[in-house]
Each structure stands twice: as structure tokens, then as C-alpha cells.
Amino acid sequence: MVVQLGTLYGISVGPGDPELITLKGLRILKKVPVVAFPAGSHGKPGISQSIVGHWLQKYQIQLPLNFPYVQDRVTLRRAWQQAAEEVWQYLDLGQDVAFVCEGDISFYSTFTYLAQTLEQLHPQSLVQRIPGVCSPLATASACGEPLTVRSDRLAVLPALYNIEELETILDWADVVVLMKVSSVYPQIWKVLQQRQLLENAVVVERATLPEQIIYADLRDRPTLKLPYFSLIIVKVTPSI
Numbered sequence: 001m002v003v004q005l006g007t008l009y010g011i012s013v014g015p016g017d018p019e020l021i022t023l024k025g026l027r028i029l030k031k032v033p034v035v036a037f038p039a040g041s042h043g044k045p046g047i048s049q050s051i052v053g054h055w056l057q058k059y060q061i062q063l064p065l066n067f068p069y070v071q072d073r074v075t076l077r078r079a080w081q082q083a084a085e086e087v088w089q090y091l092d093l094g095q096d097v098a099f100v101c102e103g104d105i106s107f108y109s110t111f112t113y114l115a116q117t118l119e120q121l122h123p124q125s126l127v128q129r130i131p132g133v134c135s136p137l138a139t140a141s142a143c144g145e146p147l148t149v150r151s152d153r154l155a156v157l158p159a160l161y162n163i164e165e166l167e168t169i170l171d172w173a174d175v176v177v178l179m180k181v182s183s184v185y186p187q188i189w190k191v192l193q194q195r196q197l198l199e200n201a202v203v204v205e206r207a208t209l210p211e212q213i214i215y216a217d218l219r220d221r222p223t224l225k226l227p228y229f230s231l232i233i234v235k236v237t238p239s240i
């Protein structure tokens with residue numbers, strides 16, 4: 001008897017508030033036998049696991065997958081392959097797997113590496129992507145402001161590796177989103193100060209979660225101890 005392969009669903013679960021998952025994502029999440037997610041660190045649950053915790057059923061298998069926070073390509077590749085093989089074990093038995101991902105699965109997400117590796121190792125794999133709410137959009141709503149209007153040029157910097165990069169972007173864009181800012185905040189602050197943009201910048205920690213904090217107007221905040229889940233929006237040319 002030929003068993004039909006299971007499908008790997010990449011489900012975007014949004015930036016924190018469990019109600020920001022889409023109806024489609026929730027429907028699929030509730031029906032799959034296996035729910036996978038990036039494992040948390042130091043024994044804590046991962047962020048996406050916590051976001052969907054409320055929706056999971058007792059009979060669903062929970063599959064934490066290890067994605068190390070390192071730059072080394074060989075280590076990363078090995079981890080992606082192992083994660084893909086763990087998922088494949090279920091797909092090969094005909095069981096669907098939902099990989100839940102914080103924010104949107106196509107926006108700087110681990111899901112991309114998992115899906116690409118799975119498709120390389122097992123080209124017959126079936127993969128479906130369910131979009132959702134990404135952090136810059138959720139952050140703009142949390143601040144009660146649009147992210148962009150009219151013909152604003154939007155730039156997103158997923159991480160800042162040298163400060164010149166920021167200077168170049170500020171010359172070009174009307175609105176800049178800076179992600180993964182916790183370790184480089186003081187350098188960013190100095191550049192924004194030189195350009196007199198501190199008033200037009202906002203930092204948001206853990207947008208849409210109960211612990212959300214918004215720092216609007218950064219003039220008196222040259223240092224901030226920020227968590228990993230924080231980002232900055234800079235309105236370079238305020239248009240309204």
C-alpha cells in the first residue's frame with residue numbers, strides 16, 4: 001500500500017498576541033497531528049510555541065527543533081538537515097506537520113531554511129506557506145501610526161553589521177525599520193542624534209504582548225537595555 005505523503009505547513013503565528021494568527025493558520029494548526037517549532041533556549045519554551053500554546057490540543061505531538069544562534073555555515077547546515085529529517089519522519093508516514101513561526105514565515109524566518117533543506121533532501125515533499133502579521137506592521141499598529149503613507153520609501157534593516165550601512169539607508173528612505181537592535185542600540189542612537197532624528201524614532205519591545213513597551217522620542221535615552229524582540233521605526237521624512 002502506498003502511503004500519501006503528509007504536508008509541511010509553515011504557519012505564521014504573528015508577533016505575540018495569539019489572536020493575530022489568521023483563520024486559515026488556526027484551522028490548519030488545530031487539525032495537524034504534529035506541531036513543530038524552534039526550540040526555546042535555557043529550557044524555556046520558544047516564542048512561537050508560547051504564542052500558540054493556547055490553541056494546541058492534548059493529542060498533538062509537539063516537536064521542538066534545534067536552530068542554533070550561530071553564524072557558522074557548517075553548524076547551521078547540519079542543524080537544518082537534522083530538523084528537516086525529524087520533520088520528514090512524520091511526513092513520510094503520511095502525517096501533516098505544522099511549523100509555527102513567530103511573525104510571518106517569509107520575513108526573516110527559520111521556516112525558509114527548514115523548507116529549503118527539506119525540499120533538497122526530499123524533493124517529493126509537499127510544502128504550503130500560510131502568511132501572517134510581521135513585526136514591523138504590528139509595531140506600527142501598536143504605536144497607533146501607519147508605517148508608510150503616500151509614496152514613502154520603506155527600508156528594512158534585518159541586522160546592522162556596520163554603522164555606515166545605516167547612514168546610507170537614512171539618505172535614501174523615508175521610513176526605516178531596524179530589527180535585531182538590542183546589541184547595537186547605542187551606535188544607532190548616536191547616528192540618529194547627529195541627524196536630529198531622535199524625536200522621530202520609536203522603539204518597541206515585544207509588540208502586541210502583555211509586556212509590550214513603547215519608547216517614543218529617544219532624545220533622553222542614549223542607552224536602553226532591550227530584549228531580542230525589539231525594533232526601531234524611524235520616520236526620516238514625516239509625511240503627516
Ligand SMILES: C[S@@+](CC[C@H](N)C(=O)[O-])C[C@H]1O[C@@H](n2cnc3c(N)ncnc32)[C@H](O)[C@@H]1O
Binds near residue numbers: 204207
Ligand atoms: C528573526 S527576526 C523574525 C521576524 C519575524 N518573522 C517577523 O515576521 O516579524 C527577529 C526580529 O524581529 C523583530 N521582532 C519580531 N517580533 C517582534 C515583536 N513582537 N516586537 C518587536 N520586535 C519584534 C525583532 O527585531 C527581532 O530581533
